Amino acid sequence: MADPSTYRPKTGEIPTDPGVYRFRDEHGRIIYVGKAKNLRSRLNSYFANPATLLPKTHAMVHHAASVQWTIVGSELEALQLEYTWIKEFAPRYNLAFRDDKTYPYLAVSMGEKYPRVQVMRGERRKGTKYFGPYTAGAIRETMDTLLRVFPVRSCSPGVLRRAERSGRPCLLGYIDKCAAPCVGRISEEDHKALAQDFCDFMGGEAKRFISTLEKQMKEAVAELDYERAARLRDDIIALKKVFERNAVVLAEDTNADIFAVEQDELEAAVQVFYVRGGRIRGQRGWVVEKVEDATDAELWEHLMQQVYGAEESQQDNIPRQILLPELPTNHEYLAEWLGGLRQGKVSIKVPQRGEKAALMDTVQANARQAMLLHKSRRAGDLTTRSLALAELQEALDLPMPLLRIECYDISHVQGTNVVASMVVVEDGIAKKGEYRKFAITGDAAIDDTASMYDVISRRFKNYLAEQQERAQAAPASGQISPGGEAAETVRGKFAYPPNLVVVDGGVPQVNAASRALADLGITDVAVVGLAKRLEEVWVPDSDFPVILPRSSEGLYLLQRIRDEAHRFAITFHRAKRGKAMVASVLDTVPGLGPAKQKALLAHFGSLKKVRAASPDELSQAKGIGPALAAAIHATLGADGSGEGAAPAVNMTTGEILD
Template sequence: MADPASYRPKPGEIPTDPGVYRFRDEHGRIIYVGKAKNLRSRLNSYFANPATLLPKTHAMVHHAASVQWTTVGSELEALQLEYTWIKEFAPRYNLAFRDDKTYPYLAVSMGETVPRVQVMRGERRKGTKYFGPYTAGAIRETMDTLLRVFPVRSCSMGVFKRAERSGRPCLLGYIDKCAAPCVGRISLEDHKALAQDFCDFMGGEAKRFIGKLEASMAAAVAELDYEQAARLRDDLIALRKVFERNVVVLAEDTNADIFAVEQDELEAAVQVFHVRGGRIRGQRGWVVEKVEDATDADLWEHLMQQVYGGEEQQQDAIPRQVLVPELPANHGELAEWLAGLRGGKVSIKVPQRGEKAALMETVAHNAHQSMLLHKSRRAGDLTTRSVALQELQEALELPMPLLRIECYDISHVQGTNVVASMVVVEDGLAKKSEYRKFAITGDAAIDDTASMHDVITRRFRHYLADQEARNKSAGAGGDISAVVLDEYGNGAQAGDAATSKFAYPPNLVVVDGGIPQVNAAQAALAELGITDVAVVGLAKRLEEVWVPDSDFPVILPRASQGLYLLQRIRDEAHRFAITFHRAKRGKAMTASVLDTVPGLGAAKQKALLAHFGSLKKVRAATVAELQEAKGVGPVLAKAVHDTLAGTTGAAAPAVNMATGEILD
């Protein structure tokens, strides 16, 4: 790991002009490319006190061995040069957009002598027009339907040349889904015009072709040519089927791309709806690895560069409007650059209200679902889980495989109703039957570290008690057949009310927090004499992994499967703790209101809530209705009615006092 001071430029060497800079590693490979309005100001920020740098920046400057820069004449030129170098060198510390290959495109190779219609994925080719993206099923159906009306060649070049040599068309030529230019049924010029009509229809001129077919059908009927009219009718039905598949969402003159993003500390899922002629023509998605310190505005700038930078040969793919949730950095220069690629004005805006803002909410919902799907696929894959567990074991230098991981989180509101959660992961999968909740009171509720110490102590005290009970049973010569064992070897005497759930210890304890929480958990284990359980903490802000008695965290790679696993466990523990905290807080609030009623004890509070189902319904009840509850007489009913009618504010969440369940 290099020392940034060893390659830091001398004072005054860096110009104050706009430009593009690049960091190189010891082998000369470019690992990061960036642009700046003022090169000196921007580059000096990388050589600040290492303690003030964020982990990603810290890792980059220590990985690099040199820095170079190139001055340019304007911010627009810097934007163009930055994009060119990122595309050419693919630096590992720049934002990396992985295109979602789920959606294929309908492509027409207009650059060929005999254009071909086909389904394509991957990088775009020069001279080919693309439409979509579509889902796999929809694109096949669309292509099959349109070839009836626009019988453009769809066969491979090998099939085309074979038909050309034999003088006989392929099957598509016989069923009239190909005009058969291979055998001269149509001239090459006419076939190319047919392919252009196909592109025009897909490009938004559907109404022109539908109107033309309607006029031709009417003329055929007038001439009593009913066979031709029937063929035109079928063609018309086919075109309308394709045309009506795309829902009208905006005004017909609207051509726009609408973006939205769902992100966490490590990744962002980006979705875009392509609207052409007011209709949604396609959808596209990316998963972004956030490997550099970038704001939301920076993210949108890099996205625009990578989405549209490769469209020089596909100008119609750049719309007149680009709608985003937040204006990208240097949006003026970015719009000017896009306008140069498109050959016409491009505006970048944030919709505030109306149909466009509503459509952006739909795009945002798709981005959210895309992120959930991406995470669930990573979590559900056996190989991925195995890699994650192995990465964690190696990164933490643990001697044993991580068969069981327990994660703990503390939840409270300003020190009230303090609770904790324990979630369990075995073989990389959640084991919800062994989740546990802890209510924390007394001195243990003073702060998070005291609460964490208390929870770890209580959990592992149960473990030691279970172990001691089993050892005593074995030492007394207990009948092993009288012990009920579960799949992990935990057991209790046959006939006991429940089987122990704490006898199986984890290989790793994860706490939600930094070094204070980690040290508190480690101290609790040490006090109990437990030395074979590792402890780490995952800090929320920078996703750092802390180990006990360490001044520096373990920094896992940003795309590490092990880090993804830790993050999922931490988030699940947080969710479980929040759920319990809300239930406990709601129960406390409900009880506090009813406690103010003179003469209403715990039993009758329970009877009222059981009878009406919620505090809200108790408030709404009349004196006569209150008397229907068991044990509530006229005097008590009036006291309840008068007390609740005199309270102000929104009703607190009601809890079934018998079960602790939130009722409303």
Template sequence: MADPASYRPKPGEIPTDPGVYRFRDEHGRIIYVGKAKNLRSRLNSYFANPATLLPKTHAMVHHAASVQWTIVGSELEALQLEYTWIKEFAPRYNLAFRDDKTYPYLAVSMGEKYPRVQVMRGERRKGTRYFGPYTAGAIRETMDTLLRVFPVRSCSPGVLRRAERSGRPCLLGYIDKCAAPCVGRISPEDHKALAQDFCDFMGGEAKRFIGTLEKKMAAAAAEMDYEQAARLRDDVIALKKVFERNAVVLTEDTNADVFAVEQDELEAAVQVFYVRGGRIRGQRGWVVEKVEDATDAELWEHFMQQVYGGEDAEQDSIPRQILVPELPANHEYLAQWLGELRNGPVSIKVPMRGEKAALMDTVKANARQAMVLHKSRRAGDLTTRSLALQELQEALELPMPLLRIECFDISHVQGTNVVASMVVVEDGLAKKGEYRKFAITGDAAIDDTASMHDVITRRFRNYLAEKEERAKAASATGEVGAGDSSAEAPKAKFAYPPNLVVVDGGVPQVNAAARALAELGISDVAVVGLAKRLEEVWVPGSDFPVILPRSSEGLYMLQRIRDEAHRFAISFHRAKRGKAMTASVLDSVPGLGAAKQKALLAHFGSLKKVRAATVEEIAQAKGFGPVLAQAVHDALHTGDGTEAAPAVNMATGEIID
């Protein structure tokens, strides 16, 4: 742990202008980003009496090894730059939002030829409209009901391709819950218009569709077409059921996000109700880890930055009104920034009375319950993780806490398609964004020992190279604390080194890893191996393993990390093996790479159709010209006019068409 006094800027060095500051650790990694109206006043608060700092702030300033700042022209520029750097570097000590559950969205892939309605979770995709979030049960029922009226495609790409090849729709096409564009029952244009109607209904135009159907129902009844009138009546009932599922809480022209928070000294539980067209369309909750002694106003400012400026945010996800218990710091600049993202005005308000204030109380009650539930769930997990890390540190006699652990595993089948995996655990939790996979070839693939030496060498050689690049960038921009806006050092691909390296294996693998680190001159990283047979923990240079009790939380953690590395390696090995087992005559065509092969097959639908095509027809595919088309045609046909050998699966001998 560093002493903050060792890197505290000298008196008078810090300007009094607005700007953005970054704390870095000893490896140059940015661990905290903040902004300030007055840089000198804000930064001096971090170097005050440690007893006055919050626990997480105390940990951050002692973890850091340097501080830098960049002066900007206004508070709005500071807000934008802070957001950009938090998004790019994901600093460890900035506000971290953990959703209290994974909420599904109703998504319509409008960017596809045949738009698809589906329930989706996770990151948002370009060209897809999202509605929600919803609870799992409600969204399935809503989707099933709406497909009766708007029979948009909901099948997977594989089912769609099979239907196109066979000329027969899937079950949904037979029961009229899909318009079956795969077999030509509806044109691509009309199907896309149907999907747009689905989006318009979900976007708040329900009354228009219900009114249209009611008029058609009345007209059918007047013409004594009672069967059609009955079908339209059922459609109206279905749409009303979806429309009336959410209670009307505000006026119908109200589109707002209503936030509330319940917090203590270390954490805050945030709840939001999404109100669209005056109705509650969804609900979501987050847990915020508070890092510094921030006021409620500063907390809301950071929250708005991450929620509305995140990777998965879209313009239509920002409403006209944002209702909060307290105005964020610099709310005028924040509203201006959100308005630029939305391409329309955004107002941030505190409801004081009436229906909006009553709804705020309801959201507050949900936040209170979420905090109670989170603490009851997390208490056991946090205690267990801390105990496991402490047990490992004591058993291995390590001087430093195990903040970061990396585990490596080798996977192959009889020495073929050798690969390795690296999984990362920080504070006892998996950090999947920093997982890595390695392909191993040549002499390094001779055996597991050589492979382990190779992958450890590559991982830490990259780290040393990036460390040198950061050092050069730092020297180019001046001494620590320089107040300029020069370019940052390249973002590290391998983050910073772990406190502990775990390898899957016994003495040979452990010694190979230790030898690789020694050859690179790295002495501050501990290495252990976990042997599968007896779950023994081996350390370099020891004749006897470290035996952890079977009930040890530390052993359980090592096993979970090892199993995760094994899973990750196996998945990569299978993908590589499957790719290697497929050989195609197209692979031999000069200038025809994987992308153009994919485009060619997408254009014709199958290799059989490509083989039957003329040179002129092949040249019409995207990215193809007469020369490449002639080369493809020649490769698929021998000189005497007979067909060349088809693509073959090398493992089964099966012809791939």
């Protein structure tokens, strides 16, 4: 661990202007980003007596190797720049939001030809409207009920294509839970209008639809059409069931997010209720790791940045009101920033009395319960992870804690389609965003040891190249750098090296990996191998393995990492093998890549028609120029018969695909 005094800038060198600062580790990786109204005052607080620092702040300043800052013109600019860098570099010591659950949304893909209603999680897609979040059970019931009244398509693209080819709708079409646009029961325009009605109902216009159906039901009764009246009655009951599921808690014109927090010295549990149209539409929770000795007001500022700053949360999901137990620091600038994202006014308030204050008490009770649950889970989880990492460090006699472990596995079938995987674990937790896949060809694919040498060499050559690039771009520690400095644009894929490399295999694979590191001059990364047969841990240049007890948490951790690397490798191998199973004559045309092949077949409809086309006709396809058209025509046969050209063939069955 570094001594903060070795990189502490002189007090007189630090400006008193507002700005954003970054702490970097010895590898140049940004590990913390913060902002300050007065940079000198804030930075000096990090180099105070270590005994006065919070545990995480103490760990951060001792992990760092340098500090830099950027002056900005105002506190609003500092707020914006801080969020931008936190989002781009994901520093490990900044506030980390971990959902206590993954909440689904009801989504309508209005950008498709036939809009689809589905339950979605994760990143948001352009052209899709989202409603929620909901709990998993409630959203399925809501969707099932509404499809009775608004029979919008809900099938997958594959099911839709099969129905279009066969001319028969899927089961949902037969039970009247889909209008079946795939077989022409409803036009594209009418189906899109139906999907818009679905969105309008979910958007708060429920009363309008219920009133319309009640009027139609009365008309059907007056015309003695009792069968239609009964169907309308059932539709009304269904809509009312969805509409009344969420109790009215505030005035019907209220759109607000209500937050509360329960915290201890290390973490904070945050809860939010989403109120739309006066009704609670959803609930969400986070667990926040605290780094700085931040006040509640500073905590709320960071929370608002990360909750509403994400692209998928902007505009549509930022409400008119945000209700908090305490006003954030710089709440005027924060409201201005959020208003710019929403393209409308946003107010941040603290409810003092009445229904809003009472609802905040309910949110606070949920936060308190979430914190208790997290603590009970955290105790066992942290203890197990710490024990596993400590056991490994001791068993392998390593000088440094195992903050980062990388595991590599090779996958192939009899030497074909050779691939490798790299999985990453930090602090005992998988970092899936940093997993990598490698395709291996040529001499490196001869056997597993050659493949392992190739993969390790490629990974660490990239690391060394990025370190060199970062060293050339980064200014000296403490230098005042202008906004948008070149150093901040260097986002390395392999910038952070592991403390331990684990390979799936025994002595040959371990020695290959160790040799690759030695050839690159890297000596501070340990290498071990985990052999499957007896689960033995092998180290380089050793005649005997390290035997960990079968009940060892360290062995369990290695096994989980190894199995994850194997899963990731075999998934990539199967995908690559599947693509290699189909070969086409179009692959032999010089300059005709996958995208242009797809455009060509989309234009003509089949390979047979492509063969029969003249160069002038071929050049009418998207992306096909005269020279490429001539090459296609020459490859497929000038007379259109395709003589001398191999057909498209499934390489597994031998079936001709043309």
